[in-house]
Amino acid sequence: MEQQDSTTLPEAPAAAHTVFGERLGGAVAYAELLASTGVDHGLIGPREVPRLWERHLLNCAVVGDLIAPDARVADVGSGAGLPGLVLAILRPDLHVTLIEPLQRRVTWLDAAVEELGLINVDVRRARAQNATDLAVDVVCSRAVSRLSQLTEWSLPLLRDGGTMLALKGASAAEELRDAEQVLRRAGVVSTDVVQCGVGVVDPPTTVVRVVAGRRQAPSTSNARKSRGAKSKG
Numbered sequence: 001m002e003q004q005d006s007t008t009l010p011e012a013p014a015a016a017h018t019v020f021g022e023r024l025g026g027a028v029a030y031a032e033l034l035a036s037t038g039v040d041h042g043l044i045g046p047r048e049v050p051r052l053w054e055r056h057l058l059n060c061a062v063v064g065d066l067i068a069p070d071a072r073v074a075d076v077g078s079g080a081g082l083p084g085l086v087l088a089i090l091r092p093d094l095h096v097t098l099i100e101p102l103q104r105r106v107t108w109l110d111a112a113v114e115e116l117g118l119i120n121v122d123v124r125r126a127r128a129q130n131a132t133d134l135a136v137d138v139v140c141s142r143a144v145s146r147l148s149q150l151t152e153w154s155l156p157l158l159r160d161g162g163t164m165l166a167l168k169g170a171s172a173a174e175e176l177r178d179a180e181q182v183l184r185r186a187g188v189v190s191t192d193v194v195q196c197g198v199g200v201v202d203p204p205t206t207v208v209r210v211v212a213g214r215r216q217a218p219s220t221s222n223a224r225k226s227r228g229a230k231s232k233g
């Protein structure tokens with residue numbers, strides 16, 4: 001019996017048919033891009049290819065259940081488009097902005113969006129802290145930073161009452177505790193840890209969900225102090 005190459009993309013598993021449904025073709029095309037040019041550009045390691053479906057695409061796709069119809073979504077530190085491109089494929093009703101600071105990744109993302117024919121995706125080369133002109137419904141992220149830092153980057157991009165969805169692993173509850181003071185200062189409305197895809201993907205995806213309060217305008221007094229400090233220098 002011939003052994004499968006350890007870097008070969010396997011066929012879509014049964015769970016992918018369940019999760020993506022009629023959008024499976026787009027998901028397969030994206031998986032093939034990740035397994036080819038994604039590896040060539042260093043966005044995905046070759047050892048990740050055999051587990052692209054379970055560890056990456058399905059892990060991201062099940063988070064779509066937490067996002068309301070027609071939402072505006074920003075993916076912070078998008079990298080290879082995880083989770084933003086997965087969500088855009090699964091949910092054509094969403095408008096997704098991929099925020100990525102590295103030009104080589106932006107170039108790949110632009111090419112992937114064009115090849116996949118996704119008209120509901122924008123790619124922006126920027127750091128999250130420089131994209132505060134956005135006022136989206138949802139900010140999502142995966143494997144970007146600790147929650148305390150991620151909160152400071154993500155919440156300014158949300159509209160009043162918007163939601164931050166941070167895909168995390170076993171450390172989710174611990175990170176949420178560590179970020180408690182940062183979240184309190186930011187005036188968030190609620191926080192919780194959610195398991196997505198229970199009974200569909202194994203293991204389920206762990207998400208820290210944070211609901212924002214009102215967007216805070218920059219403090220005029222702080223701005224004056226900052227200008228004063230600069231002039232004294």
